[in-house]
Amino acid sequence: xxxxxxQGFEETTVTQIAAxxxxxxxxxxxHFPSKDLVVLTDPYDPAIADSVAAQPTDAPALKRTVxxxxxxxxELPEPESELxxxxxxxxxGSASLRAKSAKTHTATETRISEQLIADxxxxxxxxxxxxxxxxxxxxxxxxxxxxxxxxxxTAIEGALNALESHDD
Amino acid sequence: xxxxxxQGFEETTVTQIAAxxxxxxxxxxxHFPSKDLVVLTDPYDPAIADSVAAQPTDAPALKRTVxxxxxxxxELPEPESELxxxxxxxxxGSASLRAKSAKTHTATETRISEQLIADxxxxxxxxxxxxxxxxxxxxxxxxxxxxxxxxxxTAIEGALNALESHDD
DNA sequence: ATTGTTTTGTTAGTGACTAACATTGTGCAG
DNA sequence: CTGCACAATGTTAGTCACTAACAAAACAAT
Numbered sequence: 001x002x003x004x005x006x007q008g009f010e011e012t013t014v015t016q017i018a019a020x021x022x023x024x025x026x027x028x029x030x031h032f033p034s035k036d037l038v039v040l041t042d043p044y045d046p047a048i049a050d051s052v053a054a055q056p057t058d059a060p061a062l063k064r065t066v067x068x069x070x071x072x073x074x075e076l077p078e079p080e081s082e083l084x085x086x087x088x089x090x091x092x093g094s095a096s097l098r099a100k101s102a103k104t105h106t107a108t109e110t111r112i113s114e115q116l117i118a119d120x121x122x123x124x125x126x127x128x129x130x131x132x133x134x135x136x137x138x139x140x141x142x143x144x145x146x147x148x149x150x151x152x153x154t155a156i157e158g159a160l161n162a163l164e165s166h167d168d
Numbered sequence: 169x170x171x172x173x174x175q176g177f178e179e180t181t182v183t184q185i186a187a188x189x190x191x192x193x194x195x196x197x198x199h200f201p202s203k204d205l206v207v208l209t210d211p212y213d214p215a216i217a218d219s220v221a222a223q224p225t226d227a228p229a230l231k232r233t234v235x236x237x238x239x240x241x242x243e244l245p246e247p248e249s250e251l252x253x254x255x256x257x258x259x260x261g262s263a264s265l266r267a268k269s270a271k272t273h274t275a276t277e278t279r280i281s282e283q284l285i286a287d288x289x290x291x292x293x294x295x296x297x298x299x300x301x302x303x304x305x306x307x308x309x310x311x312x313x314x315x316x317x318x319x320x321x322t323a324i325e326g327a328l329n330a331l332e333s334h335d336d
Numbered sequence: 337a338t339t340g341t342t343t344t345g346t347t348a349g350t351g352a353c354t355a356a357c358a359t360t361g362t363g364c365a366g
Numbered sequence: 367c368t369g370c371a372c373a374a375t376g377t378t379a380g381t382c383a384c385t386a387a388c389a390a391a392a393c394a395a396t
Contacts, residue, residue: 013350013351013352014353015351023375023376024376024377025352026354026375027374027376029353029354030374030375033353034352034353035351035353060330060333061330062330062331062333063333095271095274096271098270098271099267099268099270099274100267103263103264103266103267106263106266106267122330123315124307124311124318124323124327124330125326125329125330127310127311128304128308128311128327128330128331129304129330129331131303131304131306131307132304132307132330132331133300135300135303135304136296136297136299136300136303139292139295139298139299139300140292140296142295143291143295147291158292158293159293161293162229162230162290162292162293162297162300163296163297163300164333165228165230165231165332181381181383182382182383191344191345192344193383193384194344194346194385195344195345197383197384197385198343198344201384202383202384203382203383203384
């Protein structure tokens with residue numbers, strides 16, 4: 001993290017990281033499958049899909065998904081360690097990392113949309129909603145990392161509200 | 169495209185592409201900045217941001233953005249060449265390409281959100297909406313490539329409707 | 337024909353990985 | 367305390383995407 005923050009992610013080589021940790025490059029790759037995954041770990045994602053599944057199936061797909069995330073959010077703790085925020089900031093600061101973070105979300109996106117489909121939603125609608133809501137979530141998290149004034153919770157709330165057109 | 173379709177994107181090396189085109193690897197890289205960009209070119213994106221800017225500023229951000237895309241869509245031709253569909257299918261079939269396609273959208277996302285902010289929208293709301301709508305668009309495009317029954321237009325319409333909760 | 341400009345090739349190097357094999361621990365039964 | 371199994375580490379060498387520096391063609395306009 002220190003290296004990434006001072007030199008930037010792209011500018012930091014695995015060799016440097018390994019040197020600072022006093023191990024070999026090889027050892028580094030045995031602990032982290034790739035340089036990206038040092039920073040790109042999303043522990044929240046699994047909980048979200050579960051929470052969406054738990055919502056009543058009568059509302060339209062978008063509402064259900066938004067509610068599911070609100071619900072998951074209620075049970076989530078605020079940024080426990082400062083490490084999370086450092087990570088997010090590093091991700092937000094690198095175009096390639098931002099792009100790759102989408103990859104991490106694919107699994108959650110799939111789980112959410114499959115849940116919606118299982119409950120009778122149209123395939124296109126389900127996939128669209130899952131993608132849109134997760135994109136909104138990610139945008140909120142980046143905003144939180146960028147602007148001191150936000151709480152993770154308030155940022156996400158704001159993002160979800162925007163999706164429901166309650167705000168402008 | 170032939171190589172990508174038969175062997176897969178990741179499994180195709182730049183050396184192979186260059187050989188098939190009867191040029192050097194070096195020449196390949198002078199024509200395409202990266203292997204990704206052979207397939208990852210989005211000619212529509214710029215038009216979208218313009219169209220969003222042209223919408224009346226009184227509606228909430230989400231509605232405006234959705235309207236902007238609908239409007240841009242009205243003027244866009246159906247999949248001219250078959251090449252577009254081949255490209256999208258190749259992207260959809262590779263996890264890393266799907267992720268990287270987000271990178272291409274970053275510029276459009278920024279332009280849209282900046283437009284919304286300039287017209288008085290909240291920063292968080294603007295960024296959220298831009299991210300969500302573009303994610304929805306991308307999802308629709310992937311669905312179109314996946315399922316023969318869709319037209320680009322009908323798929324995108326369906327996706328936009330889902331975002332406005334008119335459907336389930 | 338001559339110059340200048342653009343396009344291509346050559347060579348060599350970097351950085352993220354991977355594979356195969358050797359080496360060093362470290363925990364624990366004897 | 368010894369010895370052995372098993373894990374964590376190191377070494378070497380290689381692949382693939384990509385870049386930089388410089389040389390050689392190809393082509394155009396003079």
